[in-house]
Amino acid sequence: MQGTVDGFSYGAVTPVxxxxxxxxxxxxxxxxTTRSLLVTHARRPxxxxxxxxxxxxxIWTMHFVAMMGFTIEEAPIHYDRPLTYASLGLAIVMVGIGIFIVGYRGATGTPLFTGGTITGLGVASMHYLGMAGVRFHGRFTYNTLTxxxxxxxxxxxxxxxxxAAGQVRGxxxxxxASLVMGLAxxxxxxxxxxxLTVHLDGAAHAGGGAPAASALAPMLIGPxxxxxxxxxxxxxxxLMVVGRPQRTPVEHKPGVPAAAVTAHTDRRPALHEGRRPVHHHSRTPQNR
Incomplete structure (x- = not known):
């Protein structure tokens, strides 16, 4: 028996x-991540x-806030707490791997592709592991292409x-970038x-579905x-409360990745605040 799914039991509230x-x-x-590119090697991690x-x-909170509006009309749903929290840990770890790659190797080329791929797989893995924690009298199946x-x-x-985080543009x-990321x-x-397709077993009963807000709300408090x-x-x-972080004191310190130094090449002369480079040249000999 196929179940009837409603992902918007509270209307536009949960998706917004x-x-x-x-x-x-x-x-x-x-x-x-931007801040990490502007500090010494010891503070970057x-x-x-x-x-x-x-x-x-x-992203974990986003997922389960959205799931507050998810119902199966013919069956009540519950959540397996260990799997639910495991999805949070998986998201943090995989996103962390991607961010550390970009933070140390730069937000360009192969490091960006590798870090973005791992981070994206972390987002997707969190979603489907979180869905594996949904408990009801039945099972989920998925369309492979979707x-x-x-x-x-x-x-x-x-x-x-x-x-975008590697551009260091204020x-x-x-x-x-965060608005685009949230939309994506x-x-x-x-x-x-x-x-998703829901398949119910014989234990499902009509009229049993209800939004799982009461079950999910306590788990959302910590995140x-x-x-x-x-x-x-x-x-x-x-350094984060201003529109453009102060970058000049950091770029010459050891441990800053090449991408961070490259990203600083767009700074304006105003960042030097009129300081004269008196220590960067030597006096010319006087004419004899």
Whole structure:
């Protein structure tokens, strides 16, 4: 028996809030990734780890906020907590691998392609592992081509977002990239959901479906609190609150990847604040 699925039990509320969660996680993660390119080698892992956790938490929260509106009309649904939390860990780890590759190897060429692919696969893996944690009297099947399309969307979106993070062009650039990333992650989610078919067994009963908000809400508290904390860290950081981070003191320090130095070539003369390069040339001998 095939079940009847409704992904929008609360109307536009869940997709809009889910999109905002994806944008929030993306914005924080991309700003942290940008920040990592501007610090010394010793501090870079901390910023990259924070960015990984922010993006992973954001896409995971987006997924399960959207799932609050998901119902199967003929059967109640529940969530397996270990698998649900495992999907969060998987998202953070795989996004982290991609971000660390870009953070240390640069947001161009092979490192960008590799990091974007791994990050995108992390987004897709989180989605389908999270769906594996849905419990009801039946099973899911997926359309292979639609699943493949959702994975491609995730990979392209992640690659574009990491490229944008490596440009180091200021706050508005990161906001625009996070909006695009949020749209792509949401698009990946609903593309994956469109591949879904529900098959019910004999234990299903009519009228049993209901939104799973009460089951999901407690699990969302931790990631939401972390995103709030990450937001505070980014906001209070003195180099992140300005439109263009201060880059000059860092680019000559050891450990900064070549991509970060290259990205600094677009800075304007105003960044030098009128300082004279008195230490960069020697006096010419006086005429005899």
């Amino acid at each position: 809030v889910a999109y905002l969660m994806a944008c929030l996680g993306g914005a924080l993660g991309l700003r942290c 901390a910023w990259l780890a924070l960015g990984s956790a922010a993006i992973g938490s954001g 699943v493949a399309a959702s994975v491609v969307i995730a990979v392209v979106a992640a690659t574009a977002a990491l490229w 706050f508005l650039w990161s906001v625009g 992650v949401s698009g990946m989610h609903y593309t994956g959901m469109s591949a 939401l609190a972390f995103l709030l904390l990450a937001g505070v860290v980014v906001i209070v950081d003195p």
